[in-house]
Amino acid sequence: MSVQIWTYLFIFLSFGLYIVIALWSKAGSTHDFYVAGGDVKPVVNGMATAADWMSAASFISMAGLISFLGRDGTYYLMGWTGGYVLLALLLAPYLRKFGKFTVPAFIGDRYYSQSARLAAVFCAIVVSFVYVCGQMQGAGIVFSRFLEVDITTGVIIGMAIVFFYAVLGGMKGITYTQVAQYCVLIFAYMVPAIFISLMMTGNPIPQLGFGSELTPEYGGGYLLDRLDGLSETLGFGTYTTGQKSTQDVFFITAALMFGTAGLPHVIIRFFTVPSVRAARISAGYALVFIAVLYTTAPAIAAFSKTNLMNTVNNAEYSAMPGWFTTWERTGLITFNDKNNDGRIQYVGDAATNELTVNRDIMVLANPEIAQLPNWVVALVAAGALAAALSTAAGLLLVISTSISHDLMKRSLAPHITEKQELNYARAAIFLAVLVAGYFGIYPPGFVAEVVAFAFGLAAASFFPAIVLGIFYSRMNRQGAVAGMLSGFTFTAAYIIYFKFISPELSTAEHWWFGISPEGIGTMGTLVNLVVALAVCRFTPAPPQEVQEIVHNIRLPGEHV
């Protein structure tokens, strides 16, 4: 069977599965719709959190990014996993005890302020929206490359599926489809990795394989030593040593960690479990499920980089295998024979380099490069779609609950019935899907930039406000609001300046303390903390009943 038939088969089967699950888990109440009834098992929630968290970017782009960054790629790996330690130790159990539906609800109640609630609604919607556009775009790209339908059709199919189960089932439908999506995506990610690891090193475990010796066909010797040697010879710098400045790597890692812990679509997953203890356990499971992919990604990065350099460097253009021309057609690989010798020079020096490779190739084309069977190649498409759709659904739910619960029920229209609230929630998802779909079809050029934005802003606004709200009972409304505003403004200004106003100045010598815009969220977090603590000292303590709330969320179990 051809790759395309396999792809249709896998996509058809997986989408059918999601629809069946959606029909089976219809939401009857707002409690079902917002927190899946609040009785999700920790393992199930852990798996759903993992799928919620791992987006099209984790699945498609991350291994490729690492293969170009070498050791510095660690800021994605540690940043996007280390944040779960913060989430498990500092946020999840306490927010579960607090027991509301949304992050703005916590901010609004804890800081006894309608404007803090609305500010949080605004941040949650902006952050989630930026993120969801990227997912829709990812889904469109996968459809167009693997099924050769145009991007518009691809995005519309994706929208229809997400719309169906998110509107019908809310958090309940999303939770159980995310479990199925996790299984699909992790299977699709691991199978090619295991095949390649076996082929290149004889070790079936990719995590060990990339520290093993190459098989004789590949020339023997440790894989990483070979990779270092090849990279140095071609002028790319040593793979296993850092190329960026230490402080920049440090700050980017921290910004991604704080951002991870502050992202609303991840936090709300912990409202769905029955107890504080279950929230702790499910954070543990979530990280286990995430770590499976995140420890495999650097292995794929090393395998595919070695493979690519071995295959293309100084090879004859006319003798390139089939995948090379296929991906050349999509524009993800471009070859420009500068010295007209008919051979490919793939080197670090921009003046003589003749090959540009899009980083997404490392996962998407990896099975073809390694000449794996057709069904393995097709699997990648189903996995990438599972990753994109599961994250999109979680984000759409944040947008919908922020509007129906925090904006309508808690602010503008407190007298609506539960049924009306549910209708608002469904209408909000419907609108959000349409707008996200529009941006998926006509992607604004700034999507890639704004994802860095989403993390930086979540880090600089939500993370400190929530942590202070739990760990510092004296923290008051004035402090928290001032902190969030200054952290948000500082981070947004720095990113906008270097990404949009003067991108030509975005080099290490112009950055403050050598911190790139990706890492500035860490500074934003500190600004937020300092401002919040300073303002809090000079303003009155929060009312007694709010301090009671804080003391209550610190204790697990039932005693008021």
Add this chain to the structure above:
Amino acid sequence: MSNTHALSYWKANLRIVGTLLCIWFFISFGCGILLADYLDNFRIGGFKLGFWMAQQGSIYGFVVLIFVYIRQMDKLDRQYKLDQEQHAKAEAERAQEPRS
């Protein structure tokens, strides 16, 4: 539960979280970034140690940290009789009740 009892529970909780976060900082920012170049002088198999900590070891460490936290908190909850089995039961009953 009395206030002093609650306060000492909270202090014990902070001690656990504080200790684990120090280890968290050490394995990620310490071994994976600040000390990585030094650790690269050592090897395990084909990996340089600093590189391995940055791309593998730290992640395994994070997983272990969360499970240690779960265990420690379970112990603490039992010690302070804050077991949540009862809590979960009460919550389940509440979920059964018709909501208005």
